[in-house]
Amino acid sequence: MTLLAVAVGGRGLVDPDEPVLRADDEALLRGRAAFETVRVYGRRPYRLAEHLERLAQSAERIGLPAANVLELSELATQAVEAADIEDSVLRLFWTPGNGEGAPTSLALVSELPTHYDALRERGQRLIALRGIRAEEPWLLPGVKSTSYAVNIAAEAEAKRRGADDAVFVDREGVVLEGPTTNIWWRRDRTLFTPALELGILAGVTRAAVLELAGGLGYEVVEGTFPLGELAGADEAFTSSSIREVMPVTKLDERPLGRGPAADELQAALRAEATRG
Ligand code: PLP
Numbered sequence: 001m002t003l004l005a006v007a008v009g010g011r012g013l014v015d016p017d018e019p020v021l022r023a024d025d026e027a028l029l030r031g032r033a034a035f036e037t038v039r040v041y042g043r044r045p046y047r048l049a050e051h052l053e054r055l056a057q058s059a060e061r062i063g064l065p066a067a068n069v070l071e072l073s074e075l076a077t078q079a080v081e082a083a084d085i086e087d088s089v090l091r092l093f094w095t096p097g098n099g100e101g102a103p104t105s106l107a108l109v110s111e112l113p114t115h116y117d118a119l120r121e122r123g124q125r126l127i128a129l130r131g132i133r134a135e136e137p138w139l140l141p142g143v144k145s146t147s148y149a150v151n152i153a154a155e156a157e158a159k160r161r162g163a164d165d166a167v168f169v170d171r172e173g174v175v176l177e178g179p180t181t182n183i184w185w186r187r188d189r190t191l192f193t194p195a196l197e198l199g200i201l202a203g204v205t206r207a208a209v210l211e212l213a214g215g216l217g218y219e220v221v222e223g224t225f226p227l228g229e230l231a232g233a234d235e236a237f238t239s240s241s242i243r244e245v246m247p248v249t250k251l252d253e254r255p256l257g258r259g260p261a262a263d264e265l266q267a268a269l270r271a272e273a274t275r276g
Contacts, residue, residue: 001110005082007075009068009105013082021104027095031147034058034067038090038204039241040080040109041273045090046241048076050204052092058143059094065103067094075107083109089242093146116243120266123249123258124164124238128227129154131168131176134199141199151179165238167251173226174198181240182206183248185233186218186261192229195222205239205269212268218261235259244269 003016014020027033035058036051045051052069059067072092080090093106131154134141158166167183168176175194177183182203184193191213196202213220230236236248236256245266248256 003108003110004085004088005079005107005109007079007082007107009071009075010102012075013078016108020106021095022097022101024098025095025104026097026099027093027146031145031149032062032064033093033095033146034062034064035094035144035146036092037241038076038092039112039244039273040086040088040090041270042086043080045076045080046273047204047208048073050207051241054144054202054204055092055094058145061137061140061143062145064094064096068103068105071105072107075105079107079109085111087112089113095146113242116246119164119243120246123247125162125250126165126167126178126238126248127158127161127163127252128169129157129166131170133170133174133176139199142196142202144201154179163250167230169227170198173228175225175227175230176200177203178238178240181238181243181246183230183236183238184209184261185230185236185248186259187234189217190219190221191261192221192223192225192233195224198224203239203241205241205244208269208272209239209245209265212265212272213261216261216264216268231256235261237262237265239265 006016007013008020034055036055038045038051056067056069089110091108095104154166167178177200231251231254238246245262247262
């Protein structure tokens with residue numbers, strides 16, 4: 001990741017090579033911080049208000065001081081301006097510090113990964129891995145905290161097995177989400193995606209796809225589905241801020257067909273995000 005700009009609460013823009021957190025920050029000691037990853041299109045962070053709202057909810061559920069969303073929004077603007085490129089990745093963090101001093105707001109802007117358009121052409125291979133269904137409040141359902149080691153380890157395991165990414169299923173085989181994506185599939189003109197009640201993250205891109213699907217003539221059903229439903233779909237895709245809508249062409253050893261929905265939704269998402 002090439003950092004282009006960093007802005008810190010109370011300090012503004014700082015040199016990206018400069019350290020910005022205390023050594024005893026809870027974010028480091030215990031992974032107790034809230035974060036967001038936002039796609040910037042044409043120097044505008046897409047659905048920033050939704051990301052900030054989710055960050056505020058994450059902070060509350062982790063038990064952090066209330067997030068200063070105004071400050072984070074200002075830092076986001078400063079960092080995006082300073083990065084001085086059209087399309088980028090904006091990361092926002094709200095860390096509690098050591099619990100005695102003030103929390104820290106951070107906005108980081110980095111270059112977009114370059115390989116996602118090629119992956120969209122080829123389609124992703126996913127493997128199903130056991131994940132935790134976060135049904136209890138202390139399992140932090142729907143929270144985007146910096147405790148992402150498990151998610152990244154699942155992605156690494158998928159790669160070790162020759163796939164691009166994982167999709168989590170619970171011990172009953174119910175489909176949940178990917179380590180950093182929401183999952184979708186289509187049968188005829190109906191799109192299916194796991195319900196938020198399963199403790200998955202309420203993806204900002206998921207919400208955008210839900211809105212855009214109707215205009216493209218798709219019905220959407222959110223629910224509790226076994227993996228067989230995904231495996232037997234006409235097509236499947238994932239949604240996330242940086243990878244956007246990404247087709248799935250293989251699940252475990254089973255090929256999945258390419259279809260129109262992923263391409264139509266990707267085009268609709270881009271159109272909405274880049275509209276002036
Ligand atoms: N699910 C998980 C576990 C995630 O970490 C993410 C994003 O990182 C998503 C879903 C997709 O969310 P969004 O569309 O807001 O990027």
